[in-house]
Amino acid sequence: MAQYSRDGMDYRGKVAVVTGASSGLGRQLALDLAAAGAVVVGVARREPELRELTDEMRRSSPKSGYVVCDLASGDIGTTMQSIEETYGPVDVLINNAAMDLKVGLRDIAVDDYRHLMEANFLSAVSATLTVLPGMIERGHGVVAMVSSDGGRLPGSGPGAYPASKAALGAFAESVSYRVRRKGVRVHLVYPAFMPTAMGLAALDRGLRRPPFFARRTVEQVSKLVLRKLGGPHFEINAAPVIVWATVFRAAVPRLYQRFRSSR
Ligand SMILES: NC(=O)c1ccc[n+]([C@@H]2O[C@H](COP(=O)([O-])OP(=O)(O)OC[C@H]3O[C@@H](n4cnc5c(N)ncnc54)[C@H](OP(=O)(O)O)[C@@H]3O)[C@@H](O)[C@H]2O)c1
Numbered sequence: 001m002a003q004y005s006r007d008g009m010d011y012r013g014k015v016a017v018v019t020g021a022s023s024g025l026g027r028q029l030a031l032d033l034a035a036a037g038a039v040v041v042g043v044a045r046r047e048p049e050l051r052e053l054t055d056e057m058r059r060s061s062p063k064s065g066y067v068v069c070d071l072a073s074g075d076i077g078t079t080m081q082s083i084e085e086t087y088g089p090v091d092v093l094i095n096n097a098a099m100d101l102k103v104g105l106r107d108i109a110v111d112d113y114r115h116l117m118e119a120n121f122l123s124a125v126s127a128t129l130t131v132l133p134g135m136i137e138r139g140h141g142v143v144a145m146v147s148s149d150g151g152r153l154p155g156s157g158p159g160a161y162p163a164s165k166a167a168l169g170a171f172a173e174s175v176s177y178r179v180r181r182k183g184v185r186v187h188l189v190y191p192a193f194m195p196t197a198m199g200l201a202a203l204d205r206g207l208r209r210p211p212f213f214a215r216r217t218v219e220q221v222s223k224l225v226l227r228k229l230g231g232p233h234f235e236i237n238a239a240p241v242i243v244w245a246t247v248f249r250a251a252v253p254r255l256y257q258r259f260r261s262s263r
Contacts, residue, residue, distance in 0.1 A: 009142070009230040012037030015087045017080070019071060019127065020097025022049035024196030025146065028218040029094055032226055034061035041083050042066040043076075044097060063087070071097050071123035072115055080130040089138065090131045092229065095124035096146040098164070100198060102205065105158040113160045120164035125171055128186075132179065139183035142230050145172045146189045149214075149242055153249065155260065176234050185230050191221040192239035214239050 016033045020026035021042025027049075034040045034057035041064070042050050042057075050066035057064040065087075069079045084090055098120045101112055128143050135141025151165025169188050176186035193199055193210040196218060203209060216238045228236045237243055249256040 008227040009092075010037075011092070011226070014038045014091040015041070015089065016092035016094070017041045017043060017083060017090050017127070017131075018094045018096055019043045019076075019123070020146075021053055021066065022046045024198060025191060025194060025218045025221055026094070026096040027053055028222040029096060029225060030064075031056060032222045033092070034058075034064050036226060037061065038064075038092065039087060040064040041087055043069050043071075043079065045070050072099075072119040074118060074122070074126070076123045077126040077130050080127050084131070084134070089134050091135075091141055093127060093131050093141075093143045094146070094225075095127055095144065095168075097123070098146070098148075098161075098198070100161045100202065101158070102201075103158065108158045108160065113163070116160045117164050117167070120161070121167045121171070124168055128171075128175065132175070132184065135184045136179060136182045141184045142187070143172075143175075143184070144187040144189055144225065144229060144236070145169070146191060147172075149190055149192070149245075152190075153242075153245055173234065187229060187234060187236050189221075189225055189236045190238060190242065192216045192237075192242065194218050194221060213241050 011033055016038040018026050018030045018033065018040060021030040022044035026044070030040045030042045030053055039061055040057055042053050043066070044050055045068060047068050050068065054064060054066050067079055067083060069075055099116060101108065101116055103112055124145055131141065145168045147169050148165045150162035151169050154162035172186050172188045179186060193215045194217065221238045224238055225236055
């Protein structure tokens with residue numbers, strides 16, 4: 001692999017796995033990686049969408065494909081092994097898939113948290129642990145986790161989705177320190193608000209429409225991610241202004257909490 005540079009990686013011939021590739025950001029990342037010359041394997045549950053994605057990817061990357069997998073089933077480790085057997089060692093893993101719950105605090109059960117943690121957090125851990133030893137041995141590889149501002153600035157609610165993203169962030173940061181000197185990069189992506197199925201569903205459930213500076217399209221986020229992967233920065237912030245909210249929270253926590261609970 002050409003080593004990392006500030007101008008983005010050379011994706012030609014790299015094997016890239018994108019989870020949650022059947023729609024939204026994952027679909028765009030898969031298409032852009034394929035267009036950049038990577039052999040992309042899309043992972044998700046909806047096969048017709050994955051098939052359609054694959055037809056599109058193959059126009060620029062004929063060896064790209066897909067695997068159907070329910071990440072909440074605990075099978076992603078085995079799926080990653082079979083992907084490596086079929087396509088070769090994974091150079092780029094993007095843990096992008098996630099779900100949110102439509103249950104309020106009064107009705108949510110601990111099993112709902114378990115299911116969501118499996119889909120949003122443990123599946124990313126499992127996929128990462130499967131490919132990481134090979135990346136370390138080869139001295140290169142990139143893993144990205146797609147987080148959410150909910151993971152660092154949780155809002156009011158049952159907290160399952162923000163908890164899964166906070167866990168993902170802590171896992172990614174710890175591992176990034178451990179593997180950096182071994183040539184492997186781990187990134188955490190904060191995409192801001194995107195009008196995808198998940199983003200629009202959040203609006204339907206009452207999320208206030210974020211201001212323009214906190215909104216991005218999947219095309220914008222995907223382009224940024226491809227440019228930043230393998231670079232020196234752990235965090236990839238699609239809307240850097242949101243970082244200031246974390247500074248505000250740390251500097252004046254009581255004021256911040258009063259502001260959040262009034263919303
Ligand atoms: N949209 C936003 O405003 C926003 C903001 C911050 C962060 N994010 C993050 O961005 C990432 C992409 O989300 P998106 O906005 O693009 O949403 P999306 O269009 O709803 O896509 C979610 C993807 O995750 C897959 N997925 C969900 N549960 C799965 C499971 N159990 N097994 C396998 N795949 C599963 C879905 O595929 P199948 O249904 O086919 O399985 C789909 O491809 C997520 O990590 C999300 O948390 C989104």
